Amino acid sequence: MTKRAATKRVEFVSTRNRVEKLGIKPGMDVLLLGIETDKTFVAELRAAGANVRSSGTTPVAMVFATFGHRDDLRRLPRLVKLIPADGVIWTLRPKGSRDLTESEMMRAGKDAGLVDVKVVSFSDTLTAEKFVVPVARRSTHSNS
Numbered sequence: 001m002t003k004r005a006a007t008k009r010v011e012f013v014s015t016r017n018r019v020e021k022l023g024i025k026p027g028m029d030v031l032l033l034g035i036e037t038d039k040t041f042v043a044e045l046r047a048a049g050a051n052v053r054s055s056g057t058t059p060v061a062m063v064f065a066t067f068g069h070r071d072d073l074r075r076l077p078r079l080v081k082l083i084p085a086d087g088v089i090w091t092l093r094p095k096g097s098r099d100l101t102e103s104e105m106m107r108a109g110k111d112a113g114l115v116d117v118k119v120v121s122f123s124d125t126l127t128a129e130k131f132v133v134p135v136a137r138r139s140t141h142s143n144s
Contacts, residue, residue: 017044018041018044018122019044019045019047019048019050021120022062022090022120022128022130023062023088023130024045024048024050024062025048025049025050026048026049026050027049027050027051028049028050028051028061028062029050029051029053029059029060029061029062030045030050030051030052030053030060030061030062030063030064031053031054031055031056031060031062031063031064031082032052032053032054032064033054033063033064033065033066033079034065034066034067034092035064035065035066035092036052036054057082059082059083059084059087059143060082060083060087061083061084061087061088062083062087062088062089062090063079063082063083063087063088063089063090064090064092064128065079065089065090065091065092066091066092066093066126067091067092067093067100067105068093068094068097068099068100069099069100070099070100070104072100073100073104073105073108076089076091076108076109076111076112077111077112077113079112080112080113080114080133080143081142081143082143083133083143084141084143085133085138085139085141085143086132086133086138087132087133087143088130088131088132089109089114089130089131089132090122090128090129090130090131091105091109091128091129091131092122092126092127092128093105093126093127093129094125094126094127095121095124095125095126095127102119102127102129105129106129109129109131112131113133113134113137114131114132114133114134115131115132115133115134116129116130116131117130117131117132118130
């Protein structure tokens with residue numbers, strides 16, 4: 001038997017800024033719900049060329065919505081109607097909260113017909129989970 005050499009874990013530190021990590025593109029319509037008072041984030045979105053709004057019912061490419069408690073999860077299915085088949089919903093929840101866990105958020109996304117595809121640290125206090133319509137169901141997705 002040969003002895004395996006110990007492998008050293010290498011940490012990857014991204015050099016991309018928050019807007020790049022979240023997939024914001026110039027001209028993208030973005031809806032902010034519960035995060036619209038974050039002036040730094042709004043400024044980042046506008047600097048990236050996004051069209052930012054904090055209300056309305058017309059479809060948008062991307063939704064950012066805050067969820068502070070498991071009771072807030074009932075809002076998620078309504079948000080699905082605001083995105084096109086290739087749209088994105090980023091859910092923002094407090095890090096380490098007992099009022100809303102990662103597994104509860106993932107389950108709520110699945111129950112709303114979405115799949116989770118990415119988790120990022122949004123800020124020092126918020127975690128963001130990216131949800132999308134599954135590719136197999138995009139042809140039948142309706143946002144009307």
